[in-house]
Amino acid sequence: MAVVLALAVLGPLLWDAGAEAVDTDNIMAQPAGAHLAGTDSLGRDILLRVLVATRLSIGLALLAVVITVVAGLLLGSAPLLVGRRFGRLLSAAVNVAVAFPGLLLALFFAVVFGVGATGAVMAIGLAGAPAFARLTQTLVAGVAARDYVSAARVAGVGRARILFRHVLPNIAEPLVVNATIGAGTALLSFAGLSFLGLGVQSPSYDWGRLLYDGIGVIYVNAAAALAPGAAVLLAGLAFNLFGESVAKALGVSTGPRVVRVGGAEPPVVEDTRATPSDVVLDVRDLEVVVPGQHGPVRPVRGVSFAVRRGEAVGIVGESGSGKSLTALAVTRLVGDDGRVDATRLELLGHDLRAPDTAVRQRLLGTSLAMVFQDPMTSFNPGRRIGGQLAEVATHHQGMRRRAALARAVDRLAAVRIPDAATRARQYPHEFSGGMRQRAMIGMGLMGSPALIVADEPTTALDVTVQQQVLDLLASIRAADDVALMLISHDVAVVGEVCDRVLVMYAGRIVEDLPAADLAGSARHPYTRALIDAVPDMTTDLTEPLATIPGRPVDPADVPPGCAYAARCPLADDRCRALDPELTGDATHRVACWHAGEPLPARHETDELVESP
Incomplete structure (x- = not known):
């Protein structure tokens, strides 16, 4: 390639005159010492013309x-x-x-x-x-x-x-x-x-x-x-x-080089969390509509809840219940083919349904932190960790590159990553799974978040690292009075970390109760089935593990009445015909016609499921 490019540059300079020289005495000459490729009809040297034509x-x-x-x-x-x-x-x-x-x-x-x-x-x-x-x-x-x-x-x-x-x-x-x-x-x-x-x-x-x-x-x-x-x-x-x-x-690296900043004071970050109310997130009648094979599908239907400052709210349910899609709707990450509707969708009093503006981008970028399920795919693999964290500060807070990198190092240290300055210069694949998750939390802390949305933050981590990540989220919440919305399949984890639990099924909230009441005072049959499905130290090892019969409802084919009726041992004709509303007091709400009624014995439930 170097020879070709050199010929393209030097060919006309060296041989242009020779290539244009007409020699009528050597017209159509055969290849010889003077003309290695012969001459053309005007006696011009063919090899020189080939070299000159390179450019x-x-x-x-x-x-x-x-x-x-x-x-x-x-x-x-x-x-x-x-x-x-x-x-x-x-x-x-x-x-x-x-x-x-x-x-x-x-x-x-x-x-x-x-x-x-x-x-x-x-x-x-x-x-x-x-x-x-x-x-x-x-x-x-x-x-x-x-x-x-x-x-x-x-x-x-x-x-x-x-x-x-x-x-x-x-x-x-x-x-x-x-x-x-x-x-x-x-x-x-x-x-x-x-x-x-x-x-x-x-x-x-x-x-x-x-x-x-x-x-x-x-x-x-x-x-x-x-x-x-x-x-x-x-x-x-x-x-x-x-x-x-x-x-x-x-393919080496396109990210900026992180400069080690020793002893640098973290820059002052403007606090954007001021709001006249302690409600950080207010959601009313949230619906998400996506196109389906046979028409629009509503995987999230009429979800309403609020998250207050310093409060930890957990969302639990089986896969397909609408947990993650609710979080994506709140964070405005639903794809272009989806539509988000709500009578109210506010973060710190700002309407998230309004057209996208620089103000709203800055609000989402600094006051809302999103911790994704898989940090390996959440980070750009072609950029260094420090540069990715610094982007938040340079883009939203107007920091210069050096100050933003210093802030990134400080945030990595704040989430307990050892030798943060060195780690900031590394790529995501050089971090362990737990460290990547901490770095993802550190990215959310580059601003001054009022709400952290954590979507399955402990998936694929061993139990020790899981506990470390949960302890980190709890310490951040306690130190800065940050609200937390934790999405998880693990009812036990949510009950341990959160103040309040929202149980979702088929795109709806079917029970909203204090986490302290989760084990003993849950009233919806689905909530109690989720709790029974988690073994503990008192589980009878001679009995099969508890399971929820049947399969979750397809969002594209939600039956009339209560969506859980086909799997519920308490269901009757009323349940199959009418969908119950979410009712109750300010601390405990449930959507069930048989809320709190005792479930039949386990063997009776098995016979009910196995009967034709």
């Missing part, structure tokens, strides 16, 4: 690749920038264009833009754009679904910044490989157009033009065709093989 051939091919890459990136990343609706139209157009052979597209555009070098560059560049756009679409869609992109969104980072900061750096390697290989393809295509008379025109010449001239005299002097053909072959191989090396060079 024009390589330059035009690279220009075509630039057009391909720019157009492909614009078309391929458009769905992320403009949203799903317009993105689908662009994707459909790209898919249609990909269906046509590249050569056919190149010939079509060559006719549109006209004969000549300019038209050929546009033709080859645009002909390669659909395939590059299709690759970009696929890669962008894969990365955009990662949790670290969602973490950037909840921090208030705009779509364009997410694209350039979090998406493109993580797909750079395959794109660079494809672009470099595409340069070889563009070189061959350009030579083909010139060979057909649609590219470079006389008196200019490139390898394709020289190949055309050489084919006409191939039986007189084969070297006249072989020399430019060999140049195209070798340069194309150079581009293809060079792609791997370039990709590895660019």
